[in-house]
Amino acid sequence: xxxxxxxxxxxxxxxxxxxxxxxxxxxxxxxxxxxxxxxxxxxxxxxxxxxxxxxxxxxxxxxxxxxxxxxxxxxxxxxxxxxxxxxxxxxxxxxxxxxxxxxxxxxxxxxxxxxxxxxxxxxxxxxxxxxxxxxxxxxxxxxxxxxxxxxxxxxxxxxxxxxxxxxxxxxxxxxxxxxxxxxxxxxxxxxxxxxxxxxxxxxxxxxxxxxxxxxxxxxxxxxxxxxxxxxxxxxxxxxxxxxxxxxxxxxxxxxxxxxxxxxxxxxxxxxxxxxxxxxxxxxxxxxxxxxxxxxxxxxxxxxxxxxxxxxxxxxxxxxxxxxxxxxxxxxxxxxxxxxxxxxxxxxxxxxxxxxxxxxxx
Amino acid sequence: xxxxxxxxxxxxxxxxxxxxxxxxxxxxxxxxxxxxxxxxxxxxxxxxxxxxxxxxxxxxxxxxxxxxxxxxxxxxxxxxxxxxxxxxxxxxxxxxxxxxxxxxxxxxxxxxxxxxxxxxxxxxxxxxxxxxxxxxxxxxxxxxxxxxxxxxxxxxxxxxxxxxxxxxxxxxxxxxxxxxxxxxxxxxxxxxxxxxxxxxxxxxxxxxxxxxxxxxxxxxxxxxxxxxxxxxxxxxxxxxxxxxxxxxxxxxxxxxxxxxxxxxxxxxxxxxxxxxxxxxxxxxxxxxxxxxxxxxxxxxxx
Ligand SMILES: Nc1ncnc2c1ncn2[C@@H]1O[C@H](COP(=O)(O)OP(=O)(O)OP(=O)(O)O)[C@@H](O)[C@H]1O
Ligand SMILES: [Mg+2]
Numbered sequence: 001x002x003x004x005x006x007x008x009x010x011x012x013x014x015x016x017x018x019x020x021x022x023x024x025x026x027x028x029x030x031x032x033x034x035x036x037x038x039x040x041x042x043x044x045x046x047x048x049x050x051x052x053x054x055x056x057x058x059x060x061x062x063x064x065x066x067x068x069x070x071x072x073x074x075x076x077x078x079x080x081x082x083x084x085x086x087x088x089x090x091x092x093x094x095x096x097x098x099x100x101x102x103x104x105x106x107x108x109x110x111x112x113x114x115x116x117x118x119x120x121x122x123x124x125x126x127x128x129x130x131x132x133x134x135x136x137x138x139x140x141x142x143x144x145x146x147x148x149x150x151x152x153x154x155x156x157x158x159x160x161x162x163x164x165x166x167x168x169x170x171x172x173x174x175x176x177x178x179x180x181x182x183x184x185x186x187x188x189x190x191x192x193x194x195x196x197x198x199x200x201x202x203x204x205x206x207x208x209x210x211x212x213x214x215x216x217x218x219x220x221x222x223x224x225x226x227x228x229x230x231x232x233x234x235x236x237x238x239x240x241x242x243x244x245x246x247x248x249x250x251x252x253x254x255x256x257x258x259x260x261x262x263x264x265x266x267x268x269x270x271x272x273x274x275x276x277x278x279x280x281x282x283x284x285x286x287x288x289x290x291x292x293x294x295x296x297x298x299x300x301x302x303x304x305x306x307x308x309x310x311x312x313x314x315x316x317x318x319x320x321x322x323x324x325x326x327x328x329x330x331x332x333x334x335x336x337x338x339x340x341x342x343x344x345x346x347x348x349x350x351x352x353x354x355x356x357x358x359x360x361x
Numbered sequence: 362x363x364x365x366x367x368x369x370x371x372x373x374x375x376x377x378x379x380x381x382x383x384x385x386x387x388x389x390x391x392x393x394x395x396x397x398x399x400x401x402x403x404x405x406x407x408x409x410x411x412x413x414x415x416x417x418x419x420x421x422x423x424x425x426x427x428x429x430x431x432x433x434x435x436x437x438x439x440x441x442x443x444x445x446x447x448x449x450x451x452x453x454x455x456x457x458x459x460x461x462x463x464x465x466x467x468x469x470x471x472x473x474x475x476x477x478x479x480x481x482x483x484x485x486x487x488x489x490x491x492x493x494x495x496x497x498x499x500x501x502x503x504x505x506x507x508x509x510x511x512x513x514x515x516x517x518x519x520x521x522x523x524x525x526x527x528x529x530x531x532x533x534x535x536x537x538x539x540x541x542x543x544x545x546x547x548x549x550x551x552x553x554x555x556x557x558x559x560x561x562x563x564x565x566x567x568x569x570x571x572x573x574x575x576x577x578x579x580x581x582x583x584x585x586x587x588x589x590x591x592x593x594x595x596x597x598x599x600x601x602x603x604x605x606x607x608x609x610x611x612x613x614x615x616x617x618x619x620x621x622x623x624x625x626x627x628x629x630x631x632x633x634x635x636x637x638x639x640x641x642x643x644x645x646x647x648x649x650x651x652x653x654x655x656x657x658x659x660x661x662x663x
Contacts, residue, residue, distance in 0.1 A: 052560050073566040085557035089579040098575070099565035150565070 002063035002076075002153040003028045004049060004186060009058035011044050018044040020210035021058065031180050031187045033197035036207035037233070042190040045207070046156050049188060051075050062154060078147035079156040082163065084139045086131035092118070092142050093127040099150040117149045118142075121179075137168045144176070148183065155180075155187040161196065173199055194234055198222070206230045228357035231283050237315065237326045239283045241353075248276040255300070257321045262298035265347030271360045274352075280360070281353040286328035288349040291316060291335075292342040299342035300325075307334035318343065399635035406629035414632065421636035435612040437637065440620040444597060447532060447616055452596035455536030457588055460543025461581075465573060468551050469559070479544070486541030494604035497534055498523075501605075523606055527614045531602040538601065543588050550584040551577065582659060590652040594645055617641055 004026040011019040018041045026032045034042040047053040049060065051072035059068045067075050078099075086095050094101070097114040105113075118124045121141045123134075131139055140160060147155060160176075161169045177200050180187055191197050197204050198218040205215045206229070214226040225231035231239045244253040244261075252260045261282075263270070274280075292299055302318035302325060314334040316327045318341065325343065329335070352360040369377070400421055404414035425431070431438030463482065467475040485493075500507050503521040513519055522530045554577065562572045600618045608615040608623065615623075621641065625634025 050560075050564055052563070072560070072563045073568070075564075077564055079561065079564045081557040081561060083555060083557050085555065085561040087558060087576060087579075098562070098567075102562070102565060102567045102571050102575075146561075146565070156564075 002186060003061070004154055004188065005061040006045075006049070007059040007061070009045075009048055009060060010056050011041075011048055011053055012056050017210050019048060022210075022212055024205060024212060024215065026186055026188060029184050029186055031177075031189065031200060031202045033189045033191055033201035033204045034207055035191060035194055035197040035204050035233075036213075038192060040207045041210040042192070042207055043158055044210075046079075046158055046188060046190050049154070050077055050079050050156050076153045077156055078150065078152035078154070080143050080147050080158070080160045082159045084131075084143035084160075084163075086134075086139055086142055086146075088131055090130070091127065092123065092129055092131065092134070095131065095142060096127075096145045096149055098146060103150070113149055114145075117145045121145045121148075136164055137172060140164060140172055141175075144179070148179070153186065155185050157187065157189040159191055160189075162191075162193070169196075176200060194236065206233060208233075224359070225283070225351070226359050228281060228283075228353045231351065231353065235285060237286055237328075239285050239351075240289070240325045242282045242284075242320075242323060242325070244280060244282050246274060246276060246278045246280055248274070253280075253282055255320070256323075259300050259320065260298075261300065261345060261347070263347070264298075266350055266352070270352070274360065279355060281357075283351040283353060284345050284349060286315070286326045287330075288346040289325070289327045290344045290346070291318075291327055291329075291337065292344050293338060295342050296344055299344050301340065301342055304337050304339055304341060307337070309334055396635045396638050399632055400639045402632045404631040404635075406631065410632075417632065421633050422640075424633065425636060425640060435615060437617075437620065437640075439612070440615050440617050443528065443613070443615060444617045446528065447535070447602075448593055448596045451532040451535035452539070452592045453589065455532060456539045456592050456596075457543045457585065459536060459540045460545075460588075461547050461585070463540070463544050464547035464551055465577065467548075468577070469556065479548075482544055483541045485537050486539065490601055491604065493538060494601060497605055501530060524610055527606050527610060531605055531614050534605060535596065535599065535602065539592065539595070543592060546584060546588050547581065550581055554580050583656065586652055586656045586659060590649060590656075593648055593652070597641070597645060597648070 004024075006022050006024040008021045008023060009019060010017065010021050020041070022045060024032075024045075034045055036042055044053060048055055049062075051067065051070060051074075055068060059066060061067065062075060062077070086092075087098070090098070093111065093114055096118060097105075097110045100110045100113060115124060115127065118127055121144060123138055123141050123145065126134060126138060126142070131142070134142065140163075144160070157176075161172050164172055173196055180200075189197070189200060201218060203216060204218055204221050206213045206221060208229050214221055214230045216224075221230065222234055225234055225239065228241065232241060242255060244255045247254050247260070250260075251263045253263060254260045295301065300320055302320045305317045305319045305324060308315040308317070309332065312330075312332055314329050314331060316329060316334060316337070318325050318327065327343070354360050367374075401416055401418060402414040403410045403417045403420070405411050425437045428438075430436055432442070433439060463478060467478070488496075499505075501509075501522040503509060503519055503524075506522075508522070509519040520526065558576055558580070559572055562576050567575065598618050599616070600622070602614055602616060603619050603622070606614040608619040617637065618641075621634055621637045624630050624637060
């Protein structure tokens with residue numbers, strides 16, 4: 001177990017900067033998820049830590065060793081790939097035992113340790129089979145077992161659950177979290193599934209265009225997105241983001257089309273630098289909006305666009321001009337609503353983002 | 362499922378097949394049968410037996426397998442031994458070995474060196490036969506050859522390669538000539554191996570050799586056997602070395618292909634030549650069957 005530290009690490013492919021001067025410190029025993037849209041550099045970051053890619057700039061440390069120029073085999077890490085990478089010509093026993101074999105572990109001890117790990121991951125009865133004779137979930141466990149068996153300092157996962165169906169994925173997720181707690185290892189976990197990141201990680205690094213946009217505990221990232229990108233990425237559906245103009249004199253936010261909201265409730269959180277007439281973006285999560293059938297003192301007039309029952313909750317999607325605003329209701333059946341309704345926003349749960357996309361306070 | 366109505370009746374279909382069948386019969390089946398028939402006669406090009414060949418039973422075969430003399434230079438046994446050495450040296454070790462080595466060295470690498478090496482190896486493969494023979498003749502010439510000029514510059518003397526080391530020379534030549542096929546086959550086979558296989562091994566601590574021995578080699582084994590089948594048969598029958606050494610000196614490079622050629626078309630003993638051809642056909646067939654059996658067992662194991 002060890003701390004992992006990335007210090008200004010950069011990786012370029014031709015003109016594409018896949019990883020752009022990333023700084024990241026992962027504490028000993030911590031589980032960090034790299035989360036972001038496709039192509040944002042998650043896999044590249046992970047492969048840099050593994051040593052499968054060479055950094056073009058910056059330094060990397062595992063424990064107190066500078067591993068920047070070390071090959072993968074000298075970094076004391078274990079990695080689980082998306083396709084599991086189980087060798088088709090070996091039995092599961094040999095697959096899981098492979099890291100021990102290359103270390104020259106005697107056969108008897110190898111078998112003993114593999115059996116222990118396999119029992120623990122509930123695949124002890126499959127050791128004589130070949131990978132092709134296992135289900136997806138079993139293969140996934142076998143590849144995790146191979147990573148666990150040699151007690152590496154750091155575990156790296158690249159979307160290890162994305163080839164499983166939805167039900168298995170939830171099971172495997174719980175199982176991985178449990179395992180990580182039991183083993184108390186440092187882990188870096190790449191995913192583009194935010195539910196997975198939220199469920200598993202101690203901290204989430206939200207990435208975009210090769211940079212870390214926000215690093216924090218799952219609820220922290222959810223409750224206080226530091227910029228428009230994170231606000232628009234985290235949450236399902238994500239936060240409603242409504243461009244508007246600040247009218248300091250009238251203490252109102254004015255939207256395209258003329259609708260306006262009172263700023264009461266958010267006044268104490270406004271930055272001193274806020275200027276009159278400034279264009280900002282108001283962010284509010286779908287669960288903090290109430291639907292009214294009559295206009296109020298501070299409401300937005302909208303048209304109901306569609307309603308979606310989601311099982312335990314339901315979603316109402318409304319339209320104001322060309323903006324879609326979603327509202328989450330904690331009732332299983334969507335209410336029957338007239339075409340035109342008014343939205344009341346809980347202003348204590350709103351955020352203001354500036355022109356650069358930064359959270360204003 | 363409903364069966365589609367045939368476009369032609371079976372009879373019309375057969376009619377269309379007829380030209381192709383006739384072609385196959387004329388150019389494949391007929392020579393095959395004819396060679397076998399011929400091998401039991403004493404047909405020659407000139408003399409009494411040219412017009413009226415006689416049936417001589419197994420005489421031609423007995424002559425091939427006359428164990429008192431068959432290992433003498435210029436006899437069938439010696440020719441077979443030379444061929445076996447040639448196949449082992451230039452096909453199995455030379456072409457397959459070198460092809461695998463090059464494919465492995467450049468595995469997961471890009472860059473100009475890979476391009477240059479691959480191009481050169483492929484060039485050696487596609488240049489016309491006669492040009493190649495001439496180039497090697499010039500390359501290996503004792504007095505003016507490029508190779509000896511290089512050796513001489515390092516003070517290593519000027520051996521007469523084709524005269525003193527004829528078998529070695531044609532083995533090196535044939536390796537150079539044919540490595541491309543094995544290399545290309547192994548390169549494309551390596552491409553089909555998911556990178557994560559090798560990366561997992563890398564992360565898990567495997568050395569370069571261990572990655573090759575434990576991961577790549579077992580995954581390539583089917584391709585290697587296929588490659589060996591093909592290049593063994595090709596090398597067994599290859600004739601190009603004749604252009605370099607003419608089978609000599611003193612029959613030291615008399616491969617069975619050359620032996621057959623000389624018997625049939627230099628001494629014009631067609632019957633005898635046909636018997637050799639039949640024996641070679643059976644050897645080739647046996648080799649192919651053995652390889653295919655290995656391949657089948659290997660497939661069944663995984
Ligand atoms: N070997 C490579 N050669 C060239 N470009 C690459 C290479 N690997 C990655 N890239 C580029 O670097 C960027 C980041 O890729 P990366 O694989 O890290 O994304 P990712 O976040 O893992 O995406 P995904 O969720 O789709 O897996 C992409 O623009 C990608 O096209
Ligand atoms: Mg990826």
